[in-house]
Amino acid sequence: MSGVDERGSQVAVPTLRADGKVVVITGASRGLGRAMALGFAEGGADVVVSSRRLAGCEAVADEVRALGRKALAVACHVGDWNQCADLVTATVAEFGRIDVLVNNAGIAPVPPSLSGITEELYAKTMDVNFKGPLRLIGLAAEHMGPGSAVINISSVASIRPSPFTVVYAAAKAAQNALTVAAARELGPRDIRVNGIICGTFHTDSFHRSAPTEEARENLAKNLSLGRIGYPEEIVGTALYLASDASSYLTGQLVRLDGGGS
Ligand SMILES: NC(=O)c1ccc[n+]([C@@H]2O[C@H](COP(=O)([O-])OP(=O)(O)OC[C@H]3O[C@@H](n4cnc5c(N)ncnc54)[C@H](OP(=O)(O)O)[C@@H]3O)[C@@H](O)[C@H]2O)c1
Numbered sequence: 001m002s003g004v005d006e007r008g009s010q011v012a013v014p015t016l017r018a019d020g021k022v023v024v025i026t027g028a029s030r031g032l033g034r035a036m037a038l039g040f041a042e043g044g045a046d047v048v049v050s051s052r053r054l055a056g057c058e059a060v061a062d063e064v065r066a067l068g069r070k071a072l073a074v075a076c077h078v079g080d081w082n083q084c085a086d087l088v089t090a091t092v093a094e095f096g097r098i099d100v101l102v103n104n105a106g107i108a109p110v111p112p113s114l115s116g117i118t119e120e121l122y123a124k125t126m127d128v129n130f131k132g133p134l135r136l137i138g139l140a141a142e143h144m145g146p147g148s149a150v151i152n153i154s155s156v157a158s159i160r161p162s163p164f165t166v167v168y169a170a171a172k173a174a175q176n177a178l179t180v181a182a183a184r185e186l187g188p189r190d191i192r193v194n195g196i197i198c199g200t201f202h203t204d205s206f207h208r209s210a211p212t213e214e215a216r217e218n219l220a221k222n223l224s225l226g227r228i229g230y231p232e233e234i235v236g237t238a239l240y241l242a243s244d245a246s247s248y249l250t251g252q253l254v255r256l257d258g259g260g261s
């Protein structure tokens with residue numbers, strides 16, 4: 001579709017479709033990552049489905065293929081420098097390029113107290129939430145052309161840290177800084193980098209942290225929409241940030257949190 005702007009020139013009305021794009025998603029075997037894998041496939045993209053465990057990736061890859069798109073399942077622990085390189089190499093060998101990278105894999109282990117934070121918990125949390133996205137952006141950008149996009153999946157913890165989540169919050173805050181810095185470096189090549197600051201969504205990790213209905217309802221009542229989000233509700237924002245509909249938007253952190261305070 002197209003229209004005419006105030007100067008009389010033709011302007012294209014963008015769509016959120018992702019037809020023919022090659023999309024790499026980490027942590028795509030379940031939760032928000034799986035929802036985005038299926039959403040991008042519905043939107044016409046081919047999807048590289050990655051997480052540590054290949055079996056889970058294969059299952060989602062089969063779901064992508066059932067939607068009529070190509071899929072590649074790749075096992076990758078994003079905290080491992082070399083496995084990140086292997087993920088990009090495997091993607092380029094199969095599809096020849098990367099159009100969209102979604103840095104979605106994340107973990108939020110909860111220490112008992114500040115003094116109870118172990119070096120292992122610190123390293124693991126920083127590696128998965130920050131080192132992996134940092135490494136993958138650098139690698140993927142080598143295979144991205146103009147119009148490509150990176151989406152970093154962040155958390156409200158990064159801007160509103162709470163007790164017991166300080167390492168996770170700091171790792172996601174570092175990821176936010178990466179979003180802004182990478183947007184500045186890659187902008188001249190027309191590669192856009194944005195983040196989604198997620199509130200709470202019904203996924204395995206959220207249900208582990210709020211195991212009872214009562215705990216979830218307590219969280220929900222502080223939100224403007226009064227409910228926890230469903231994984232499918234990240235798809236529209238992800239498609240928007242990946243598409244030409246957001247062609248002038250980069251280095252931004254979009255809050256997707258049901259109107260959290
Ligand atoms: N759900 C929420 O309420 C919420 C809120 C704020 C932010 N977020 C963020 O949203 C993202 C997705 O969260 P989610 O709730 O969908 O998580 P989830 O349901 O726990 O799923 C996590 C995914 O990441 C993969 N994964 C875990 N560690 C990995 C590693 N080291 N390397 C590669 N993949 C790994 C898991 O598969 P394997 O086990 O096979 O590796 C799985 O596919 C995370 O970055 C999280 O911080 C979520």
